[in-house]
Amino acid sequence: MIFIVVLLLASSPGRASSSSSRTASRSGQILSPTWQPDSTSPPTSFGLLPFIAGTVYVTGVALLISTPLSVGLALFLSEVAPQWARAIVQPALEIFVGIPSVVWGWLGITILVPFLSDTFHSDLVLSLPIVGDIFTRAGLPDRVLLAGGLAGPVDHDPADHHQRLLRRVPCGPAGAAHRLARPGHDALADHPPPSDPVRAPGVLTAVVLGMTRAAGEALAVQMVIGNSPTLPAAITQPVTTLTSQITLDMGNTVFGEPWQDALWTMSLVLLLHLDHVGRARSGHQQRRMAS
Amino acid sequence: VLVRVINSGGWHRDRDRQPRHRPPGGPKPSLKSKASRGSILADRAATAVLWGTGAFVLLILGGIIVHFALAAWGVVSPSFVLSDPSDTALGGILPVLWNSIYMLVLTMLIAVPVGILGGIYMSEYAGENAMTSAIRFAEEAISSVPSIVVGLFGLILFVDDFHWGFTALGGALALTFFNLPLMTRLSEQALRAVPQEERSASLALGATKWQTIRHVVLPLAIPGLITGVILTAGRVFGEAAVLLFTSGIGTPPHYDFANLDLTNPASPWSPLRPATTLSVYIYKLNSEGLGIFKNQIVDGSAAILISMVLIFNLGARLIGRVLTRRLTAA
Numbered sequence: 001m002i003f004i005v006v007l008l009l010a011s012s013p014g015r016a017s018s019s020s021s022r023t024a025s026r027s028g029q030i031l032s033p034t035w036q037p038d039s040t041s042p043p044t045s046f047g048l049l050p051f052i053a054g055t056v057y058v059t060g061v062a063l064l065i066s067t068p069l070s071v072g073l074a075l076f077l078s079e080v081a082p083q084w085a086r087a088i089v090q091p092a093l094e095i096f097v098g099i100p101s102v103v104w105g106w107l108g109i110t111i112l113v114p115f116l117s118d119t120f121h122s123d124l125v126l127s128l129p130i131v132g133d134i135f136t137r138a139g140l141p142d143r144v145l146l147a148g149g150l151a152g153p154v155d156h157d158p159a160d161h162h163q164r165l166l167r168r169v170p171c172g173p174a175g176a177a178h179r180l181a182r183p184g185h186d187a188l189a190d191h192p193p194p195s196d197p198v199r200a201p202g203v204l205t206a207v208v209l210g211m212t213r214a215a216g217e218a219l220a221v222q223m224v225i226g227n228s229p230t231l232p233a234a235i236t237q238p239v240t241t242l243t244s245q246i247t248l249d250m251g252n253t254v255f256g257e258p259w260q261d262a263l264w265t266m267s268l269v270l271l272l273h274l275d276h277v278g279r280a281r282s283g284h285q286q287r288r289m290a291s
Numbered sequence: 292v293l294v295r296v297i298n299s300g301g302w303h304r305d306r307d308r309q310p311r312h313r314p315p316g317g318p319k320p321s322l323k324s325k326a327s328r329g330s331i332l333a334d335r336a337a338t339a340v341l342w343g344t345g346a347f348v349l350l351i352l353g354g355i356i357v358h359f360a361l362a363a364w365g366v367v368s369p370s371f372v373l374s375d376p377s378d379t380a381l382g383g384i385l386p387v388l389w390n391s392i393y394m395l396v397l398t399m400l401i402a403v404p405v406g407i408l409g410g411i412y413m414s415e416y417a418g419e420n421a422m423t424s425a426i427r428f429a430e431e432a433i434s435s436v437p438s439i440v441v442g443l444f445g446l447i448l449f450v451d452d453f454h455w456g457f458t459a460l461g462g463a464l465a466l467t468f469f470n471l472p473l474m475t476r477l478s479e480q481a482l483r484a485v486p487q488e489e490r491s492a493s494l495a496l497g498a499t500k501w502q503t504i505r506h507v508v509l510p511l512a513i514p515g516l517i518t519g520v521i522l523t524a525g526r527v528f529g530e531a532a533v534l535l536f537t538s539g540i541g542t543p544p545h546y547d548f549a550n551l552d553l554t555n556p557a558s559p560w561s562p563l564r565p566a567t568t569l570s571v572y573i574y575k576l577n578s579e580g581l582g583i584f585k586n587q588i589v590d591g592s593a594a595i596l597i598s599m600v601l602i603f604n605l606g607a608r609l610i611g612r613v614l615t616r617r618l619t620a621a
Contacts, residue, residue, distance in 0.1 A: 072344035080341045089345045091608065092352050098522075098600040099355070100529025102573045103593045107355065109577065110586070216437025218532045219574050243439050248578075250443070250536060255451070267440050 035229040037249075037259040046262040050229045052269065054239040057232040058221065059214040066214075067207055105223030113224055216270065218243035242266045356597070363594030366587045372595070375545050376572075381584045384592055386543035389559060390459070390566040391528060394538065397463040397562060398527050402474050403520055409471070410478020410516075415504055430472040438532040441469045445537035459566035462538025469533050474523050481515025482508060514614040518607045525603035529596060531570035539565035540575050569596055 032047030073093075077086055226238020227248060246263050253260035366381070374383030417423040442465060449461030485508050493503040509516075543566070546559035556564040567575065573592050576585050 069344060069347075072341055073348065076341040076345045080338060081345060085345060089348055091604070092349050095601060095604050096348065096352055098525050098529065098604055100531065100570050100596055100600070102531050102570045102577075103529075103596055106573060106577060106589055106593055107358075111358070212435045212437075216435075216439070218437065218439035223574070223577055243437060246439055246443070247532070247535065250446070251540065264443075267443050270437055271440055 033231055037262060044258065046258065046265075048242075048262070048266060048269065050231055051240060051242045051245050051266060053231050054225075055215050055241040055243070055270075057239065058225070058241055059211055062214045063207065063211060066210060070210070101217060101220040102223075105220035108220065108224035215241075216243060218247045222247045242270050246270075356601075359590065359594040359597055362590035366591035367594055371591055376542055376588075381587060384569065384572065384588070384595070386546050386559070387567055387569045387572040387592075388595070389546060390538075390543065391568040391570070393559070394459055394463055394466070394534070394566055394568055395524060395528050397459060398466045398470070399520065399524060401463060402467045402470055402523065402527075405467070406471055406474025406519075406523070407478045407516060409475035410480075410482055411504060411509075413475065413479040414482035415500070415508065430476060433468065434472040436469075438469060438530065439535075441465055442533040442536045444468070445533065449537060455563065457537065457539030457541075457565040458563045459538050460562040462534045462566060462568075463562070465533050465537045466527050466530060469530070470523050470527060473526070474519060477519030477522065478512075478516055481512040481519060484515055485511045511618065514611045514618065517614065518611040521603050521607035521610065525600055525607075528599055528603065529570055531568070531574050534568055534571050535574070538571075539567055540571055541565055541567060542575075543567050 031049055032045055033049045034045040034047045035050055036043070036045045038044065073089075077089060081089065221241055222244035225240060225244055227240045227244055228238040229240050229245070230238075232239045246266055249259065250263050253263065371381070371383050372388065373385050375385055376382035376387075413423070413426065417426070445461055445465030445468075449455050449464060450457060453461075455461050489507050489511060490503055493507040494500070498506070544557075547557070548559055550558040551560055552558050553561050554563070555561055558564070569592055573589050573596070576589050576592075582588075
């Protein structure tokens with residue numbers, strides 16, 4: 001049964017790539033920075049660079065914000081929190097994860113974007129959405145690492161994942177540190193997760209997971225990012241991403257025209273990129289299990 | 292939850308307590324002799340920061356709930372829930388809420404049997420072979436595909452190739468594809484949690500493998516299975532990106548619930564009609580809604596969406612707990 005679905009899904013890039021090869025042959029400009037798809041104002045150009053760069057940029061900044069938060073949260077839940085605190089924070093996290101992305105987008109556009117443009121005294125409300133986006137997806141604690149944490153199989157919920165990995169640390173390092181009877185969390189200081197060989201692979205896996213979620217998020221990003229097809233320059237400038245451009249334009253274009261073909265190319269890029277990341281991840285997990 | 296956080300101002304006082312994992316029975320360590328002043332300070336700082344992250348989650352979640360409770364005050368009312376959208380007045384959300392529920396039921400009708408059967412296969416039948424690892428790889432691959440791409444796949448297959456146009460059925464099938472890995476994985480976990488001894492005992496009594504699964508394993512796994520179903524349901528209910536290009540984004544017409552003709556696209560009961568759901572409606576209003584009541588409608592809709600998420604989550608928790616207690620007590 002699952003196989004059928006896989007086969008069906010596998011047929012989708014085929015279709016998309018036939019469209020994209022058409023685009024490529026027609027324009028040959030996939031890596032150009034100019035996006036001018038409207039054939040009523042020639043010359044048209046279908047450069048995807050702004051979208052790819054925007055996706056990478058937004059994902060990167062979002063991870064920068066969300067990774068420390070997520071790791072901290074995982075450490076808190078697995079090492080620091082007493083039972084009663086865990087009994088409150090854990091369910092709260094699960095609800096957090098369940099909040100739909102359109103709601104995040106709405107919060108971003110009604111609260112964060114105005115707040116940020118006030119804070120930075122910017123005249124351009126639209127000049128800040130990327131920050132808004134980052135906060136929407138990350139600053140609200142690890143929206144990215146948790147983004148649809150239940151979206152993957154449950155044990156892929158990254159904070160959960162972090163936490164479980166930390167719990168799984170054998171008596172070895174943590175136990176030894178405790179036996180040395182340093183108070184509380186010197187155990188953490190001595191073996192900070194990212195550099196601790198026992199934990200690092202798991203944390204890395206979780207970060208990669210968060211990355212796929214961040215890069216694949218569509219609606220919340222589209223709502224706050226400003227959707228300006230330019231190369232990202234400053235954190236306070238509007239940019240755009242692959243997902244948000246697809247979301248915006250797919251419904252307004254006609255099947256078979258170059259504009260829509262370019263959108264199919266974008267989804268192919270998205271699919272291949274994430275597939276690659278996913279493969280790296282499973283390879284990583286196998287290595288971890290083997291070691 | 293928020294109140295508890297605020298009232299428990301003593302959180303940070305806990306930070307001097309002893310580590311939980313200290314092996315029992317050993318001599319109580321002297322903090323002064325073993326740890327330098329600096330490392331004690333660093334330790335306290337780290338603890339405070341970690342408590343801070345925990346409190347942060349609660350604060351933000353509490354803030355969101357309070358925000359929507361305030362924003363939806365005066366908007367959400369029986370007439371808001373039970374009337375049609377309107378361009379001129381504060382319209383209601385009846386059709387989109389109906390579509391969300393309809394879509395949820397339709398998706399779960401497809402996804403639950405397939406997901407549970409898949410879980411049974413993976414937990415009870417699958418060996419460690421190439422087939423199994425291929426399925427696992429597929430599960431991982433599908434769950435790393437962005438939802439918008441799954442939606443595009445639905446657009447190609449159902450809307451274009453099948454010439455269905457935007458339909459509830461197409462949306463439900465796309466949602467099924469998207470959620471099947473989750474559903475299968477949750478079912479597999481629930482089934483694997485059943486102790487091996489139960490199976491051995493049943494098989495030793497002469498039961499066949501299917502009898503064992505049917506009468507021993509499945510009943511014991513029910514709490515986990517139900518939790519899985521409800522968690523999946525929560526995700527299906529809030530999903531929008533998959534549905535934009537499969538079940539459509541148009542403003543729904545007035546629904547005549549007395550029209551029970553399933554083949555008639557005008558009937559709200561028909562699966563072959565466009566079905567804009569609540570989440571999609573929020574997205575639509577935000578991107579193209581210009582009415583003066585847009586913000587109120589979105590706030591109200593978001594409040595309802597969040598309430599449903601809360602209900603699904605707490606429901607899963609509660610039902611799982613009650614069933615576990617009942618089954619383990621019996």
